[in-house]
Each structure stands twice: as structure tokens, then as C-alpha cells.
Amino acid sequence: MSETKPMSVAGQRILDAAGDLFYSRGITAVGVDLIAEHSGVTKRTLYNQFGSKDQLVVAYLEEREQRWQLLVRETIAAAESPIEAVLAPLEAQRIWNQNNPRGCAFINALAELPDPTHPAHVVATKQKQWLIDLFLELATAAGCSAPDTLATQLLVLHEGALVTQQLSLDTLAVSIELARGLVRAAVPAQS
Amino acid sequence: MSETKPMSVAGQRILDAAGDLFYSRGITAVGVDLIAEHSGVTKRTLYNQFGSKDQLVVAYLEEREQRWQLLVRETIAAAESPIEAVLAPLEAQRIWNQNNPRGCAFINALAELPDPTHPAHVVATKQKQWLIDLFLELATAAGCSAPDTLATQLLVLHEGALVTQQLSLDTLAVSIELARGLVRAAVPAQS
């Protein structure tokens, strides 16, 4: 039930190649011919599987969305306290960024596809909304007195760390430390 | 002496149109024909003035760079104290973002042009380096004890506020308030 389509082996290969290329070179800059070539598949097969480039872009973003959210949920589950759980999305970046040095795929997609009606644009904003809601939920669960403010602060730090990652500065460690201080200050003392 | 080329009226029109289109629709998505049409100028004139699309992109980014840095310097000059001066780049966003709702043009350019050897990529990273250096300089001038850490924190907040601006949340106000707290805490008490 979780999968609407089992996705054929060729489809998976296409999605893998598209993922690499879109992320590393940009969505607009990568043509369908190149994706077909890199996945060792005919352009015809690509269109039989995905229908159009736009739909392939959507599939690309949704695949990343699933992987990222899974990682975050695992990090939350592994957190030792509600306070640490609030920091989970930031902590998850530690692992994620190792294989994703080109910043946030969703932010990049928004930069390339400004049209709000574009399906890929919708997916990207949906993903960010998910993160906002998650921060709010985690802050509330941790017993934070002003969860809205904290959630916004953490969102800014999260996105800031993500986007400055490309600038060869270790901003993530600084962001996490700062975030930890904010969470501790916002949650009434415990233990 | 400040201008290497006086820039003809047609050149200015082209640059204006290119600025609007590149920023609002994305660099890769906008073709030279469209720019020529929007600026009421022939494609030939465009190429006589700028030589190539890449060079026009560079000119576009450099023009924004100049306008932004000017605004920041004015905000610094208007600051009432060294502590407020450190916050100037954040404060400048208040004005800047009103006419620039699509996030940071340089970050967007980096997203669209991943090739580090691309001249536009170089301009964009140079701009970010300028901001890093500026934060460091301002933090030091304010007498901050650990200017490196503060500068990195402020950079993260700055970029975070910039990139989350598109998400219809007032993240800038939250970021500035948080940044002010950080600066006050980092600078030994005065007066």
C-alpha cells in the first residue's frame, strides 16, 4: 500500500541517474537524452515510465523527500531526550550532507523553477512545510514555552546551515551548538 | 575611475531587463531572445554590448552585488553603535527583501550554475566571501571576544533568513532578534 507503483528495474535505474544528474548539475541544465544515456536506457523507455520530464523531476524530488524524512525519523527515534529530539533534523544533516554537498535539492529546485504552479515547485514547498510542522511539533512535545518562536529559529538555522555548507565553512557544528543552547533555554529546566 | 565602461543607454536597458528576468524566472530558463525583446533592443546590440550570455549573467550579478553592498554600507554608517553595526547586513534585508522576494540571487545562481569554473559561479562565491569577511570585521570592531564564532553564527542566520523568506513566514524578524541577543552576549558589557 505504501507504493503506488512497484517501479520496474529500468525505472529505478532512470530515477537513480536522474537523481545524480539533477542534483549535481541542476534540473534545467540536464536534458532527458543525457539521463537516458547515463541510465543505459532508451529515451522511449524513459517516457514510457515517467510520461514527461516534469513528472520525472517530481519523482526525483519525492524520492529524496522520502529518504530525508526517513533519516530524520530515525534520528528522532534515536534521540535520548525530547530536547535532543528537537535537534534531530540538524543532527541528521551531519550524515546527509556527506553525500549531498550541493545544498538543499528543494531550495535549488525552487531557485530553478520559480513558477508556483509547477508540480515540482509544489513538492518542494510541501517538503519545507513538513519541516516547519515537524519543528513545531517537536518543540511542543519538549514542553517549550514558546514553540512557534523556537521552531522558526531552528528552521532558520537549519536552512542557513544547509545553504552555507557550500561555502567551505563548518557552519553546521556552529549551528547545532547554537540551536542546542536555544532549545535548552526555551524548555523549562528538567531533571 | 569606478566605472570601467560608461555603459550605453541600450546597455543599461538590457541590463535592467536581464536583471528582472534572471531574478524572477531563473538564469537558465531565460533566453537571450527574451531579454532582447523585453529591453526593446536587438539581439545584435545585446551581443555587441556584452559579448555572450555568460558575460551578461556576470554583469547582472555584479550589478546586484554593487547595489547590495552599497545598501549594507549605508546601513552600517547609520548604525548608532558598533553592536548595531554588526547587525547591519541583517537589517539591510528588511529593505532589500521588499523588492526581492525570490531569495538570494547569488544562492540561486549557485544552484543553477554548479560548475565552479563558470565565471558567474565565481562572482557569486566572491559575494558570499565578502559577507563572511564583513561579519568578521564588524564583530572584531565591536570588541567581540570570539569574532569567528559570532561571524559564522550571523552568516547562518543571514542566509537562513534569506532562503526561508520565500516560505511566507516572517523569519527575518526572528533572526534579527536572535542575532541581537548573540551580539550582546558576545561583546563585553559596555556603558
Added chain:
DNA sequence: ACGCTCCTTTACCGATCGGTGTACTGTAGG
């Protein structure tokens, strides 16, 4: 009157873009 610079007009270039038509092949299931 001169040439020079700026700009225009129109037409054109090869390459690539996203996307399709068609006919063929391998293979698994009934």
C-alpha cells in the same frame, strides 16, 4: 564631407531541447 561608433533590421547557423511514431525483440504467464 569624413569616418567612427552605436544601433537596427533580417536572415541565418548548427546544436540541442522535450517529445513521438513505429517496428522489432526478449521473456514470462496462461
Added chain:
DNA sequence: CCTACAGTACACCGATCGGTAAAGGAGCGT
């Protein structure tokens, strides 16, 4: 054995991409 399906091979489409050729008009300082 036969059908159905997934995938291949390859040619093709109109549109658009960045960029150029050639010729000429308008203004201007000499």
C-alpha cells in the same frame, strides 16, 4: 503455443537554444 508486456533501436518532429553575417541608418566630432 500464444498473447501481453517491457524494453530496444532509430528515425523524426517543431521549437528554441546561444550566437553570427551582412548591410545600412542616425548622430557626432574632426
